[in-house]
Amino acid sequence: MLTGFFLKLKEHKIPVSIKEYLTLIEGMQKHVISPSIDDFYLFSRLALVKDEANFDKFDLAFGEYFKGIENLLGHNFDVPLEWLRRQAELNLSEEERAQIEALGGWDKLMEALKKKLEEQKGRHQGGNRMIGTAGTSPFGAYGYNPEGVRIGQKESRNRKAVKVWDAREYRNLDGATELGIRNIKVALRRLRRFARVGSPDELDLDGTIDRTARNAGWLDLQMRPERHNAAKVLLFLDIGGSMDDHVRMAEELFSAAKSEFKHLEYFYFHNCLYDWVWKDNRRRHTERIRTWDILHKYGHDYKLVFVGDATMSPYEILQPGGSIEYSNDEAGAVWIRRMLDVYRRAVWLNPEPEDMWQYRQSITIMRELMGGRMFPTTIEGLEKAMRTLTK
């Protein structure tokens, strides 16, 4: 029974391990929860899912699995009875168990229950919600065991519980959804590279001990610089035109990046990179920076991040003079390649939905230019991009 559930979770790509599954069973054995599916939902999530990004997947899998069970109820009794039996067994005291044995054992009891349920179905035409229609079953009144066969109550709880996972309240924590400023920061933090550079102002204990020992026991203090985040980032943002739709995303990404990196240089471009970029959008025509200067000024240990929708006419990338800003001598593709030659670690973040990419020729071209390193601006995409940058 539970193995099927476990495999269902695997099927939904939730990373669950056998160890966690065993913990779940151990918990069931130790009566951590009352035998309600509501509690089972909470407990199984507690034991099996270790990331809120997977909560939504779990809700889906759980709903799917236990809906499956409901459907099965209409055609085949074995599975749910097995389930009931398991639940009941967990909750019976020794005495009660003995009592049941005296009445002919579990199988007989279940057989009787099955019959009752079938009768009930005939009377009520209850469809596939068998246990629901059995709520008025006299069976519960037999009082053989207080928990296991009190079906009516179980169902009502069940229904309440179904709502819990059907509500899918964790949907917006799923990794594939849109970004918020905090998520971006969290993703950018993956780029952190701590390094010791700057003035030595921290006592290096190990070094001191080592040097002191070499110094025949006389103190020889060693200092070293403090650890800092040394990740260096060049950020190129596409603005204007088709990027207007994504301005909020770009703004959030930018403000997150600005607070996260000490060495962050940002530049704006329009659609594709050419001879010039600028830092202040209002003065884009007067205060421009030559792209060559950037290539010369910033070392190759900078990581390169483009943010843009790459949605334009293919000529803007491939042809000299293709820019819509001015007549450029060299094609955008040449400039992109030039950048990639210097900055080996580079990604392109594209706010357009990933499934749209293949229909836009310019995106396909740009993606090829980037060597496939184009990622959507979802949490998942951003994380992948950061991982690519640290490789």
Added chain:
Amino acid sequence: MRFNGSNSYIATDDLKLAVNAAVTLARPLLIKGEPGTGKTKLAEEVASALGMPLLEWHIKSTTKAQQGLYEYDAVSRLRDSQLGDPKVQDISNYIVRGTLWQAFTADKPVVLLIDEIDKADIEFPNDLLRELDRMEFYVYETKELVRAKHRPLVFITSNNEKELPDAFLRRCFFHYIRFPDKETMEKIVAVHFPDIKKTLLREALESFFEVREVPGLKKKPSTSELLDWLKLLLAEDISPDTLRSTDRRAIIPPMHGALLKNEQDVHLFERLVFMARQPR
């Protein structure tokens, strides 16, 4: 031993279940959630509700796993050796016990809080795997094995700044504290301000959830900010009418500085309120 919330802490049903499961099965409980939803507070409340002492270990970016076990104070020993102190012969004089050691050797079970584990180095959780699993560690300097007399109840909080390793996660239970809904929020406030006027509370909660709904806020106000804000409102004796912001002459909620902690957010909010006030 069952945890059912306390006089000063409202625990939702799923949180209670999580805590009790962690107690029963002796697994560490990893808590995540929006900032200010009471992650750290939970450990304190569980400790006081179950009558167990609380040991806290706050993690910083420079914290090493070893520091939680013990530290060998080589500098003191070096100094003593240069002064000819006889203490120097016994290395155990220079072993400083860490929080985990204290938790392991306590006379009764304790609650151990490992706060903000994500602040530390990526390797940090991996270095604690055996310690949290088997509840024992080895002191190399004195060649002794420290083993837990009683398994401590371990709470770990994380703000999700780093991904935790799978091997570590497998050993934990995981609970995500969701932002409380209005109903729960009323209970939480009632616990902290028992004398608050019903109308004031209703109005305050309404504007609080409205502020949370404002699109584009960099930092949404959370429970702890709401409590601070209410404290201010009570101290200033603000009447519920001033909070009513639904009419056209809407004003900015008083003391909104307690709710919005970011300059840009305050500007954004003021702009929005100003726009709402413009006659259409």
